[in-house]
Amino acid sequence: MSKQKIIVVGGGLAGLMATMRIAEKGMSVDLISLVPVKRSHSVCAQGGINAALDTKGENDTTWEHFDDTIYGGDFLANQPPVKRMCEAAPGIIYTMDRMGVMFTRTAEGLLDLRNFGGQKNKRTAFAGATTGAQLEYCCDEQVRKHEAAGLVTKYEGWEFLSAVIDGEGVCRGCIAQNLTTMEIRIFKGDAVILATGGGGMIYAKSTTSTICTGTAAGSIFQQGARLANMEFIQIHPTAMLGDDKTRLMSESARGEGGRVWTYKDGKPWYFLEEMYPAYGNLVPRDIASRAIHKVCVDMGLGIDGKNQVYLDLSHLPTDFLNRRLGGIMEIYEKFHGDDPRKVAMKIFPGIHYFMGGIHVDEDHQTCIPGLFAAGECDYMYHGANRLGANSLLSALYSGTVCGPAALKYAKGLSKTAEDADEKAFTDELKKQEAFYEKLKKLNGTENPYVLHQELGEKMRANVGIVRNNKDLTANDQFIREIKERWEKINMVDGHGFSNQTIFFARDLKNMIEVAHAITVGALRRDESRGSHYKPDFPDRIDEKFLKTSKSRWTPDGPEIEWEEVDISLIKPRKRVYNVAKEVSASGK
Amino acid sequence: MANDDKFINIKVKRQDGPDAAPYWEEFNVPYKPNMNVVSVLMEVRKNPVNVQGKAVNPVVWECNCLEEVCGACTMLINGVPRQSCAALIDKIYEQTGFGKQIVLAPLTKFPVVRDLTINRERMFANLIRVKAWVPVDGSWAIARGPRFADREQRWAYIISRCMTCGCCQEACPNVSNKSKFIGPSHIAQVRLFNTHPIGEMHKEERLDALMYEGGIQECGNAQNCRKVCPKEIPLTNHIAFMNKETNKYAFRRWRYR
Numbered sequence: 001m002s003k004q005k006i007i008v009v010g011g012g013l014a015g016l017m018a019t020m021r022i023a024e025k026g027m028s029v030d031l032i033s034l035v036p037v038k039r040s041h042s043v044c045a046q047g048g049i050n051a052a053l054d055t056k057g058e059n060d061t062t063w064e065h066f067d068d069t070i071y072g073g074d075f076l077a078n079q080p081p082v083k084r085m086c087e088a089a090p091g092i093i094y095t096m097d098r099m100g101v102m103f104t105r106t107a108e109g110l111l112d113l114r115n116f117g118g119q120k121n122k123r124t125a126f127a128g129a130t131t132g133a134q135l136e137y138c139c140d141e142q143v144r145k146h147e148a149a150g151l152v153t154k155y156e157g158w159e160f161l162s163a164v165i166d167g168e169g170v171c172r173g174c175i176a177q178n179l180t181t182m183e184i185r186i187f188k189g190d191a192v193i194l195a196t197g198g199g200g201m202i203y204a205k206s207t208t209s210t211i212c213t214g215t216a217a218g219s220i221f222q223q224g225a226r227l228a229n230m231e232f233i234q235i236h237p238t239a240m241l242g243d244d245k246t247r248l249m250s251e252s253a254r255g256e257g258g259r260v261w262t263y264k265d266g267k268p269w270y271f272l273e274e275m276y277p278a279y280g281n282l283v284p285r286d287i288a289s290r291a292i293h294k295v296c297v298d299m300g301l302g303i304d305g306k307n308q309v310y311l312d313l314s315h316l317p318t319d320f321l322n323r324r325l326g327g328i329m330e331i332y333e334k335f336h337g338d339d340p341r342k343v344a345m346k347i348f349p350g351i352h353y354f355m356g357g358i359h360v361d362e363d364h365q366t367c368i369p370g371l372f373a374a375g376e377c378d379y380m381y382h383g384a385n386r387l388g389a390n391s392l393l394s395a396l397y398s399g400t401v402c403g404p405a406a407l408k409y410a411k412g413l414s415k416t417a418e419d420a421d422e423k424a425f426t427d428e429l430k431k432q433e434a435f436y437e438k439l440k441k442l443n444g445t446e447n448p449y450v451l452h453q454e455l456g457e458k459m460r461a462n463v464g465i466v467r468n469n470k471d472l473t474a475n476d477q478f479i480r481e482i483k484e485r486w487e488k489i490n491m492v493d494g495h496g497f498s499n500q501t502i503f504f505a506r507d508l509k510n511m512i513e514v515a516h517a518i519t520v521g522a523l524r525r526d527e528s529r530g531s532h533y534k535p536d537f538p539d540r541i542d543e544k545f546l547k548t549s550k551s552r553w554t555p556d557g558p559e560i561e562w563e564e565v566d567i568s569l570i571k572p573r574k575r576v577y578n579v580a581k582e583v584s585a586s587g588k
Numbered sequence: 589m590a591n592d593d594k595f596i597n598i599k600v601k602r603q604d605g606p607d608a609a610p611y612w613e614e615f616n617v618p619y620k621p622n623m624n625v626v627s628v629l630m631e632v633r634k635n636p637v638n639v640q641g642k643a644v645n646p647v648v649w650e651c652n653c654l655e656e657v658c659g660a661c662t663m664l665i666n667g668v669p670r671q672s673c674a675a676l677i678d679k680i681y682e683q684t685g686f687g688k689q690i691v692l693a694p695l696t697k698f699p700v701v702r703d704l705t706i707n708r709e710r711m712f713a714n715l716i717r718v719k720a721w722v723p724v725d726g727s728w729a730i731a732r733g734p735r736f737a738d739r740e741q742r743w744a745y746i747i748s749r750c751m752t753c754g755c756c757q758e759a760c761p762n763v764s765n766k767s768k769f770i771g772p773s774h775i776a777q778v779r780l781f782n783t784h785p786i787g788e789m790h791k792e793e794r795l796d797a798l799m800y801e802g803g804i805q806e807c808g809n810a811q812n813c814r815k816v817c818p819k820e821i822p823l824t825n826h827i828a829f830m831n832k833e834t835n836k837y838a839f840r841r842w843r844y845r
Contacts, residue, residue: 038751091729099722100784109735133751209653209658245654245655323742449630449634492643
């Protein structure tokens with residue numbers, strides 16, 4: 001057999017970890033990334049990463065971490081993979097520590113831990129308030145080591161356009177385009193791993209980076225891969241309002257003692273502490289976001305009559321804040337102007353994370369053999385709501401599963417990508433080249449950037465914190481219309497070199513397809529579970545909807561199928577946070 | 589609002605490609621409070637018409653996180669290298685006066701790709717040169733990492749926030765397209781990896797790298813780097829320290845060879 005190679009698309013934590021695990025076994029990797037991998041969106045994660053290290057005398061266990069995660073996700077996640085993730089977490093943190101992550105330390109030089117939402121024990125390791133950046137840099141450095149050794153070839157400044165699927169239905173590589181030269185070319189690989197992140201940009205304003213469009217997921221969705229649980233979008237309770245984006249103010253602010261309040265009858269009202277005495281300010285994100293929404297929108301008690309409440313840290317010592325939350329202190333001060341060490345921050349919920357994503361099996365393989373997905377772009381670990389500080393964990397952990405699984409798959413192939421039918425590659429290349437020619441010639445009346453704003457506004461209004469079927473039906477109709485309006489785009493940039501508008505227009509098309517899956521998933525799920533809240537169906541309905549929604553692309557819109565959830569380890573129970581969580585019976 | 593008829597006027601140094609001649613173009617964008625340079629450029633692309641009223645290609649620039657953690661959107665703003673997401677229009681006007689023209693240009697120490705985008709590959713290649721990583725046996729879970737004192741972590745963490753944005757390189761008079769100087773950020777990175785208990789075991793390799801052509805000896809002590817670092821890394825302190833380290837190492841290497 002000729003020399004084998006695996007393609008990893010995306011240079012965030014999941015992609016880099018998968019790359020590392022493959023390169024360590026001596027297999028070559030082509031790493032395709034939109035940006036220099038060090039600038040990937042993982043750098044935006046702030047608060048920390050969960051692992052039951054149990055160094056605080058609380059008898060914390062990986063089982064408790066597992067139970068908190070399943071309970072926090074309202075029982076929608078398949079349980080065995082989540083259990084394995086929680087069990088692997090301490091080892092992952094210690095490995096990252098060995099590899100040089102500058103975690104914040106205790107007096108005796110151990111990793112410090114702090115509190116996070118939806119968990120009673122101190123379980124969150126952190127590096128100031130820039131934990132994601134520190135982990136990303138560390139993985140970047142390790143991959144650079146393999147790059148120097150010739151095992152990893154980086155293609156930074158390339159966008160994944162589509163998978164190459166041959167006549168046997170097997171993925172043999174992908175097509176990508178260079179952002180600068182506009183060259184479109186074939187990448188042959190025995191497995192392709194997508195680690196392309198979430199799609200916050202579908203909502204236009206979110207806490208995510210501008211590259212988080214979900215375009216790769218949208219592309220393979222149209223090629224036959226399934227999307228799962230897309231209706232579950234995490235709305236982070238504490239984000240700064242901004243014109244260009246809503247900037248995250250980490251949950252660690254509350255983990256370290258921050259309090260959320262507004263005025264009621266002229267006096268400060270710590271409404272989370274009053275509504276949820278057992279967890280207070282550290283209720284999970286879906287709960288906190290709904291409470292803030294209720295206080296501002298339903299009760300009209302937002303600060304200055306606007307949709308905003310206070311997140312207050314001003315009672316904590318300055319030195320403590322600088323050390324443990326410095327990163328977010330700086331962001332707030334720089335982008336807002338006020339000093340959060342002295343005055344309370346003004347915040348409101350903002351679109352943050354996609355719990356749903358590409359449907360994969362326990363090896364992170366999609367229904368297309370050879371095509372894998374890991375990180376935020378998959379749907380595996382968070383059910384209906386993600387706990388804070390579990391995203392860095394799931395990104396890294398899924399890389400450790402997906403990388404070796406792809407390697408094993410590649411080694412078991414009877415025919416390598418190099419030996420595969422050439423026609424599959426050239427056909428897909430021609431298809432993408434033809435589409436590029438079409439994009440260049442778009443000369444209608446719609447500015448793609450303005451069209452994107454409109455998509456985001458509608459998604460925020462209709463598929464946000466509170467949902468109802470009337471708005472969702474209207475949104476479904478809107479998406480059908482915007483698909484037609486996309487054809488009338490005006491390619492405002494006529495240049496054949498480094499043309500960002502071409503890429504944006506193509507991404508927008510895929511964003512619209514994913515937006516459709518989100519909308520239809522939300523429309524079909526007539527219950528309230530985790531982040532998905534319908535006042536007309538206020539309860540969780542396990543008999544009908546304790547199921548993964550699987551979305552299949554059709555030209556007429558997504559078709560939803562329902563799949564059983566593996567609840568073999570913990571029996572579903574009612575999820576409440578005003579009283580302490582019952583201990584799960586199966587715990588050992 | 590009283591500012592309805594007010595405009596933000598920007599003048600952008602544009603270039604159609606790496607070998608094309610640069611030219612200047614001005615744009616007006618309606619003023620809103622709390623804008624930054626990125627959001628002004630985003631308005632331009634929604635309606636790419638210059639001050640002469642002519643429809644032109646939208647300005648090309650890099651950005652990603654919009655929170656000053658990814659380093660992508662670095663450019664010269666009124667002559668100063670900084671991230672355009674964190675360059676708030678109202679703050680600029682506090683210094684220059686409301687409505688005063690804001691001048692945007694690509695960094696000068698890197699090849700221009702198009703308009704405000706530049707090619708910073710050199711910085712990443714130089715991270716390979718100085719072996720900026722901890723050489724662990726592998727990424728598998730074997731045991732707890734080494735203990736590391738809180739007092740060391742506090743300053744090392746500051747260095748580890750470097751986002752390889754290029755501000756210090758731009759401000760340094762000794763970095764240029766012609767010189768091989770690795771620049772201030774990378775010297776600080778060597779100190780970071782030479783401090784980590786496992787990285788320290790291989791410190792000589794990095795010290796060697798600092799002593800080749802383009803190494804630490806090319807620092808002219810202009811001290812500009814420290815002033816422009818968006819992550820407030822005290823680069824000059826780290827360069828001074830590494831200077832001592834390389835001197836000691838050179839002496840030892842000579843004496844015990």
